[in-house]
Amino acid sequence: MQNKGSRDKTGKSAYRFRGRVWVDGKEGTFLGYGRVVLLERIREHGSITKAARSMEISYRHAWELVESMNRQSPRPLVETSAGGKGGGGTRLTEEGEKAISLFWKFYGDFQKFLADDEKALRRALPGIRCLR
Amino acid sequence: MQNKGSRDKTGKSAYRFRGRVWVDGKEGTFLGYGRVVLLERIREHGSITKAARSMEISYRHAWELVESMNRQSPRPLVETSAGGKGGGGTRLTEEGEKAISLFWKFYGDFQKFLADDEKALRRALPGIRCLR
C-alpha cells in the first residue's frame, strides 16, 4: 500500500512538534505535570485519598509522589495529619502554592515555545511538511 | 535528618529545568532523540545490526524504530537490502538526512529555550531557588 506519510486528509502536515518539561531535584523528578495537578487536587479536596481518586491513580502512587516532592524541598509542599477529626487530612502549604505557580509558568512558556518553534522551522525549511 | 532540599553544596539551587522534545507522526512518535541518533549510527555503520550494537540496544528494537519512521514518512528515511555482498546493509536516504537536521534544529532551539527560561523564571521569582 502506498504510504501517504506526512499529510492528513486536509493536506496539512501531519507532523506535530511535541514535548514535556519538568523540574528535577536531587533525586530525579521534583515537579511535573501530574505532580502539580496532584497538588491542586490536594488543595481542592483536602485529602490525598480523594485527590488520588479524582485523578484515577492509586493512593499508593499519589502518596509516593507527595513524599518525593516533600523530600526534595527544604520545606514541605504538603502537610498531612493522620487521625483526628474526619480521620485526618492533607493541606497545601505556602511552598506548595509557589511550586504550582512556578511550574505552570514554566509549562506555559514551553507551550508557547513549541508553537513558535514549529512555525519558525516550517518557515525556515519550506519542505519540512514532507521532510523534502 | 534535616532536609537540605533545594541547594547543592555550592549554595546554588539544586533544581534544574528539564524536558524532552520529539516530533509526532500519525502513529505516535516519529522523530526523537534516540531515533535520530539511530539514524546517524546507521549512516556511520551502514547496517542496523552494527548501529544497534553501538547504541547498546537490541536489533529488534532498532529495527522497529526504523520501521516506524519509514511508515510515517512519505518516503523512507532508510533503505535496507538483505543478502548480497556483505550480507546486505542499510543506507540513509536524502529524506533521512533532512530528518536528522530538522530534529537537531528543533532540539537545539529547545535547549536554548530551557536555559533562557530557567534564567527568566529565576529573575521573575527571586525566591525560586528554594521555592520560597
Place this chain on the structure above:
DNA sequence: TTTCGTTATTCCCTGTGGTAAATTACGGTA
C-alpha cells in the same frame, strides 16, 4: 472506649516494554 475516615505501609499480582536467542530469508561471491 468505641467509632470513623484518613494516612502510612506491606504484599502480591499483572501488563508491558524490552532483551535474548533461535530461525528463516536474502542475494551477491567464490
Place this chain on the structure above:
DNA sequence: TACCGTAATTTACCACAGGGAATAACGAAA
C-alpha cells in the same frame, strides 16, 4: 552450489513500574 553476513521474524523470557487489596497507625469526637 555452498558460503557468508546481513535483514526480517518469531518465540520465550525478564524486569519493573504501577495497581489493588489488606492491614496497621493515628487521633479527635461522641
